[in-house]
Amino acid sequence: MSSFDLAEHPHRRYNPLSGEWVLVSPHRAKRPWQGQQEEASREQRPEYDPSCYLCPTNERANGEHNPAYKSTYIFENDFGALRADTPTGSFAKGGLLRAESERGICKVICFSPRHDLTLPEMEVGDIRKVVDLWQQEYEELGKLDFIKHVQIFENKGSVMGSSNPHPHGQIWAQSTVPGGPAREAAQQREYYEREGRSLLQDYLAVEQEEKERILFENEHFAALVPFWAVWPFETMLIPKRHMQHIGQMGEEEKDAFAEALKRLTGAYDQVFNVSFPYSSGIHQSPTDGQGHPEWHLHMHFYPPLLRSASVKKFMVGYEMMGDPQRDITPETSAARLRDLILS
Amino acid sequence: MSSFDLAEHPHRRYNPLSGEWVLVSPHRAKRPWQGQQEEASREQRPEYDPSCYLCPTNERANGEHNPAYKSTYIFENDFGALRADTPTGSFAKGGLLRAESERGICKVICFSPRHDLTLPEMEVGDIRKVVDLWQQEYEELGKLDFIKHVQIFENKGSVMGSSNPHPHGQIWAQSTVPGGPAREAAQQREYYEREGRSLLQDYLAVEQEEKERILFENEHFAALVPFWAVWPFETMLIPKRHMQHIGQMGEEEKDAFAEALKRLTGAYDQVFNVSFPYSSGIHQSPTDGQGHPEWHLHMHFYPPLLRSASVKKFMVGYEMMGDPQRDITPETSAARLRDLILS
Ligand SMILES: O=P(O)(O)O[C@H]1O[C@H](CO)[C@@H](O)[C@H](O)[C@H]1O
Ligand SMILES: O=P(O)(O)O[C@H]1O[C@H](CO)[C@@H](O)[C@H](O)[C@H]1O
Numbered sequence: 054m055s056s057f058d059l060a061e062h063p064h065r066r067y068n069p070l071s072g073e074w075v076l077v078s079p080h081r082a083k084r085p086w087q088g089q090q091e092e093a094s095r096e097q098r099p100e101y102d103p104s105c106y107l108c109p110t111n112e113r114a115n116g117e118h119n120p121a122y123k124s125t126y127i128f129e130n131d132f133g134a135l136r137a138d139t140p141t142g143s144f145a146k147g148g149l150l151r152a153e154s155e156r157g158i159c160k161v162i163c164f165s166p167r168h169d170l171t172l173p174e175m176e177v178g179d180i181r182k183v184v185d186l187w188q189q190e191y192e193e194l195g196k197l198d199f200i201k202h203v204q205i206f207e208n209k210g211s212v213m214g215s216s217n218p219h220p221h222g223q224i225w226a227q228s229t230v231p232g233g234p235a236r237e238a239a240q241q242r243e244y245y246e247r248e249g250r251s252l253l254q255d256y257l258a259v260e261q262e263e264k265e266r267i268l269f270e271n272e273h274f275a276a277l278v279p280f281w282a283v284w285p286f287e288t289m290l291i292p293k294r295h296m297q298h299i300g301q302m303g304e305e306e307k308d309a310f311a312e313a314l315k316r317l318t319g320a321y322d323q324v325f326n327v328s329f330p331y332s333s334g335i336h337q338s339p340t341d342g343q344g345h346p347e348w349h350l351h352m353h354f355y356p357p358l359l360r361s362a363s364v365k366k367f368m369v370g371y372e373m374m375g376d377p378q379r380d381i382t383p384e385t386s387a388a389r390l391r392d393l394i395l396s
Numbered sequence: 397m398s399s400f401d402l403a404e405h406p407h408r409r410y411n412p413l414s415g416e417w418v419l420v421s422p423h424r425a426k427r428p429w430q431g432q433q434e435e436a437s438r439e440q441r442p443e444y445d446p447s448c449y450l451c452p453t454n455e456r457a458n459g460e461h462n463p464a465y466k467s468t469y470i471f472e473n474d475f476g477a478l479r480a481d482t483p484t485g486s487f488a489k490g491g492l493l494r495a496e497s498e499r500g501i502c503k504v505i506c507f508s509p510r511h512d513l514t515l516p517e518m519e520v521g522d523i524r525k526v527v528d529l530w531q532q533e534y535e536e537l538g539k540l541d542f543i544k545h546v547q548i549f550e551n552k553g554s555v556m557g558s559s560n561p562h563p564h565g566q567i568w569a570q571s572t573v574p575g576g577p578a579r580e581a582a583q584q585r586e587y588y589e590r591e592g593r594s595l596l597q598d599y600l601a602v603e604q605e606e607k608e609r610i611l612f613e614n615e616h617f618a619a620l621v622p623f624w625a626v627w628p629f630e631t632m633l634i635p636k637r638h639m640q641h642i643g644q645m646g647e648e649e650k651d652a653f654a655e656a657l658k659r660l661t662g663a664y665d666q667v668f669n670v671s672f673p674y675s676s677g678i679h680q681s682p683t684d685g686q687g688h689p690e691w692h693l694h695m696h697f698y699p700p701l702l703r704s705a706s707v708k709k710f711m712v713g714y715e716m717m718g719d720p721q722r723d724i725t726p727e728t729s730a731a732r733l734r735d736l737i738l739s
Binding site: 057065074076078081136140143144151152153155156255256259280333334355367369371373380 | 398399400402406407409412478479487490491492495497499549556577595675676679714716717
């Protein structure tokens, strides 16, 4: 019997950030596909679309008109999943039925007035304005008494459930810390208390030594495919400085963040020569007024495409019941992405 | 301010089986949809398809021919994510990079020789043969020394990543217990040790009293929309008797299971008048030779459709970063499904 090889044999990898495992099946990348194909969105969009409710000056569902905005534009989601005026309360029955009311604010951020420009197509200086807005919103929402967590994210592409192609992201701010960041907080806290250092700072140091999964670095950020990546081309952006939240980012760091965003998303668009769909989001410390030295801000990118612009990875059956599973290894994806990074 | 109402106000519900939360936004069911539409699969399939690698007598990818099978047919997946011949081994670097080799067996079960019949379209007696096979496989795979967990599941429909429309399910059996059942085991164990009873038996009793989320019962099974359901029409089948695994199911119970499967999947097909896609799977005790009195077997159904045959719920951005989220309440879905149950 040959000896165990990560590039060849089925194995599980541990995610120290979430405490979960992923099943990796490297030998399986060659299976045939007779299943569903997505339509690749190569469509050309106009700079301005009169029927788009996110374009400048157009009317939204609630009857309001967008201003003639020139860079970014933010407003409260007309159909937010969370609302500030939710009455406090809870429901319980027999210990097994439990619900708690949840207050929050959902916002939509248009990245640019241009209907046709996605992040990688924008200038670094314009992406920087998006970063500035994220910072400002994290701080302002976080100051509200009833907001303990601010989730900044983007769904890009119709295959990721985005209901409007005008490039935009969202912020859902709420009274409790959701499960994802709560799990990461527990893992980071345990590590920080044990080692006295940030889990992600130590992890980044290991990857900088290994090199295999690093995509690129600039002065303040590194982009890599995590050793425990679940999605075929999943990546993470990590600031080199151990910072808890975006409020702590300085001017140069924000420039570097914007530059890294452009390079990473630009590489994605070249993998299958199509505007690459993904969900991305920033994980950072809660806005509960505590210090949280264990937290190390980072940004996740979860793109669904697997083999081509039209064949995506399905997280279904086994993945829903058991654990996430992937075929192509993180090392193979990293090599492929690294080749596409604009230097 | 009005008082907190589960049918009206955003809230979080606790899943005592997994320990996780779901965000429910009842007011949001009316938002407009300009996003992706799936193609509804109303296509008529032939009874036998010469190009299908699952139909009787046809050739599979590895060159073997299927027998002229008359009821169910099971074989090892030619492109299994797990393999029995994987060498043992592990990989570790700096404490933060950790991998373990994983041995296992992946099988495919054709539910019937008919290319055109899904579970709800089969006779109860033929579904019973599928149940028999599940039982037999759980027991036989479970007897293997290196198999500690047997995951039985089905991906139905191309939107659920099924790579072949011939009705079939899968079994992934492996050396370790995956995350989903491991989390449920921990929650059930904690409850069992504290209360001395099965969590799901107590939960079922509460729902039988409440009635609101029960879809139907037969002598040995109940079908319900869990209070903490994530997917718009998510359901669960629960045996009334506290049993750990399918090996313990008696003849009458297996008949009742088959009948419940037909009724539940038949109701699904009527929701949007289309063959309803879903992933389903049986959670039960591991095959590690221990008793596991805490375990109560159950079957999950996770269907993705939301508003119509072509608009599904996307578990993306916020859901990937934070917590799963739903619009329509479990109670509304239950009422809708209950109306469609064949009595
Ligand atoms: O084995 P299949 O049906 O080709 O594959 C399908 O089910 C598997 C198990 O849920 C998933 O890992 C695949 O992504 C999905 O396409
Ligand atoms: O608000 P949108 O973009 O219409 O909605 C999209 O993002 C939300 C947050 O991830 C999801 O809950 C929706 O399912 C998805 O369609």
